[in-house]
Amino acid sequence: MTRPPSDALLASGRPDPLWSRVAGSILAAVEAGQYPLGTRLPPERELCEQLDVSRVTLRRALAHLVEAGALTSHQGRGWFVSRPPRGDWPSSLESFSETAERLGLAASSTVVEAAREASSLDDAEALGIAPGTPVYRIRRIRHLDGVPTALDTAVVPEAAAPGLLDHDFTRESLYRAMQARGATVHRAESVLESRPADAAASEALQLGRGAPMLVIRQLVHDERGRAVLLSLVEYAGDRYRLRTTFTKGG
Amino acid sequence: MTRPPSDALLASGRPDPLWSRVAGSILAAVEAGQYPLGTRLPPERELCEQLDVSRVTLRRALAHLVEAGALTSHQGRGWFVSRPPRGDWPSSLESFSETAERLGLAASSTVVEAAREASSLDDAEALGIAPGTPVYRIRRIRHLDGVPTALDTAVVPEAAAPGLLDHDFTRESLYRAMQARGATVHRAESVLESRPADAAASEALQLGRGAPMLVIRQLVHDERGRAVLLSLVEYAGDRYRLRTTFTKGG
């Protein structure tokens, strides 16, 4: 062994795994222009020497960067930089607050409901918990510069983020609050559809009945695969667009 | 080495990597009820012996099952069955033909337009080419079991996939045709919105005027970051849902 991993951990003072720091180094080099778009990276075995890690660790870092859309591999040819330097597009779905920031608008929320209750049969089945298990239900109207734009309903198992209701969702992001309570957000199975506004939505958002709405339903999991959030967001069709980037076959 | 991997590959006749087959074995055992929901799996080192693989390979299989939502790990405690995965979730946006296959419906297309023309100012700007550069414009009505479901407009620079119009888009997938002509599909910047049907869409899809439509606009790049396709798909809101998985922050 050329270098005990514990040395690096102590030296850097960071708790991140080695492969994660390696991924960061490579990404930094790409973004610094050392490897321009479309060019080939040095061979894996060479990168191992440069970065002083084993090939397994290096490949774990590279796999992470593929996931992030920054690199592509071609068997027998090499690793290539695939991401254009434009940082304008989110790699996952752009959140409401991120969108507001990008557009230079003020995001705010009106909390319509914030309660702890027994989970319904439907919610329990979706979340993979026993019916009746305590959940938090949070319903908000979301505004852009004061204009009501979306109706947002969230259901979170109490066990996933105990004490969640202590947060003030008028200003604070739900994701950030969940993160603070120990529920990390990782993967979201999502269904998108378009349908006419129903009575509740048209009243909350001051829309005509039957106006087109963009509806996104998500089951969000943490890094361990546990379902931590069931989310339904109904956007006024003429007031919002969702932006995202799909990779491979999108 | 206790067992050369090539033996297993030859014996099984399958090209799948070992870790993938290991993941399949474990999933099969879970689904067969050998490890009910919430129970603990045998320790990793024990599973290694049972399945006759190294720990690295086993952990790759387990990581895959976490990603699929079937398992959860707790450091120091063990691996637990978290939820039998219901249905397949696409890692990127599910394509029209994939959706049809999942639902057991027949996908077909009517080609409304397939032409080579000079690019418009708008299209040229989006694709990053000079206005007037030759492009292919392909417009299709897409059906599920004969029901018109979406209006699909695609613009492809001729240079990205020369000879593209020789394909028959009544049956063949656009992506596959582009792949065959040398345009690999990699990343798609996407905007989703909901809006009322306009005259063209309501006629093509036999919808009432103003009926909600789900609209997705995509700028698709290849692995080198070159724009290869500008796509606009308008779905009848009451006939289609988009499914996908977002990672991190969705």
Place this chain on the structure above:
DNA sequence: AAGTGGTCTAGACCACCCC
């Protein structure tokens, strides 16, 4: 203290690509 997952290493062999 023992058991368990989390990370990392060094080395090997294979399949594919290009000269």
Place this chain on the structure above:
DNA sequence: GGGTGGTCTAGACCACTTA
């Protein structure tokens, strides 16, 4: 043939959990 990524192994040490 030589270089490159793709896969797999055996063994080691660490951190966390449980008792």
